[in-house]
Amino acid sequence: MNAEAHGRSTTQQAGHDQHITTNNYYGPPPSTPPTVGDGGGWFSAHRGAWIASGASVLVALIGVLGSQLAGGGSNGTADDAASPTPTVSVSPQPSPSVSATTGSPTAQPSGGAVQWQGKLVLTEIDSSGDKDLDAPQPVDAGNRDDNDFYASNDTIRAHDHALVSVWDDSTRLPEFADCSSTVTAAGAGEQAVKEGMVLCVKTSEGRIGRLKVTEADNGFYSTLRFDGVVWPLAE
Template sequence: MIGVGGAYLVSANNGAKATSSAKTPSASAPGAQTEGSGGALAGPSSNPQSSPSPEASVSPTPTGRLGGAVVWEGALVISQGEPKDLDAVPPVHSRNANENDVAVISPGGHVLSFELGLKGWMPWEDPATTPSYMGCGAVDTLGHKTQIKLKTSMVICIRTKEGRLARLTVKELVGWPANTRGIFDVVVWSR
């Protein structure tokens, strides 16, 4: 396979073409190509005559589809005693406890419990933005916490047991201390 890449110099020289003497990276260079959904490669155009337009430049705010296509999106109710497998489409309670990723429990309030084997999770700290696939990709490890106290509008990114990224936004918390459940807006992306 032949990889084509390049570096572009952005300049405020009143529309004059910018030139660069940078060498073209090899296909094995880090960041030279990225794989999108369906195995298609994303990167600079393979047409050497084309140059990127300002509209084609990388957006400072990710769209949520770069690197992972949405496999399921919608409202999800997670009730106490009914943990959900976020890898299922749509997410469901699995009778095989090893497949479930999250549960809502009620010790001292509404708590999201992360099931054993979950690859990672993190609360999204910026309430002014909603994380995309790339933002949620910062999930690393579960660490020592296995639970997080929930509040309305809270956003949590999760890496499921099968390695998919998911974003859960808390919409409503009801029924404490009995019949505890949370209603979430959920997006699950492909690996």
Template structure:
């Protein structure tokens, strides 16, 4: 027996071809101790996907460069600036549609809700307030002793007199009348409400002036009725605070026809 021949069960040394019926094994069975099968490196699908992705990225980059070049060319030319195109697009609206301008769009003053009219009023119906007129100043009070009215005066049984009016007349308000006359065995003079009367008595027959009546009327005057005689002088304070002097000139009539004629002076006080 040749000693260089491989023994049963030992692996064949390198360089010896496999032996055996089918696959070169010593035992005649497949998968015996023959030479190992050659290693085959297969290209997987992952490599193909990587190449496809790289190609797509390259194509996108080329398209971006071309687009940038075209935009730059349009900006350098005579085309409409982007801002102008945007304004034109905004202004141009379909017929019957609304124009949706930005917040900076100029307002139309003709659409103002309140437009001032020539007569000072507004379209909303509100009128401008008229300028305030200055209050009429109150005339200064007259100095005491100023003659308010002077002249003859008739007082009858049916017609009282208000000496605070000029000329004295009957007031529709009974309390404003200062004097009335009535028959009571003679011709009587009756002072009204809040009126004082004083029969002037002076031995010298001096006609009292304003100062004389003003001095005595507040302390000596009364509201008592007085029987009149021709030539009698009566000082009086009216219900409005004026001072008066009544001089009896004539007594006439009886009963309901009673009448007295006076010479009257009314002073401010």
């Protein structure tokens, strides 16, 4: 076998032993996707638009947030200004009067109450002419020592620990505090009277009263008439 024949034999043998695959491409080769690092591509081309859009959105968010914060502070101020300040009403409490002479406080009867007010008659005809001013209605207590005042000639006289004094201010009638101070300072066991005189009295149980003389009859039996008021004991 010559050299040419040997070479053909070898080529044919290789064709039998190997399968050669041939890929055929038609048209231009596919393009390679752009990469970020190559300085080109779609993102690089539109990067300015993305940055501008992002900045616009950020500015809008900051504006909305600032408006909400400002609005919340304004509402709080307006609400605070509009809210009325609560006021507490305090009812004045009666304060104890003070004696002008002794300076000691005198308890007031509750609510300016009056125990009794009306006409009072004291007479010396018999013991029934004596009166107990601690009773709801001044009457003879039945026991001379339980009565407070009686009449003798032109004089009002006191039983037990009762007291009587003259109110000297002719411009007005004394109230509770006035009589309390007066009778505490100048009270005595008896007082000569005449029509128009005003007396302040204190009963054996400590009640304060005012007696204005409307009649002083010094006949055979002395009779004294008064317009009176008695205040209750302080609670």
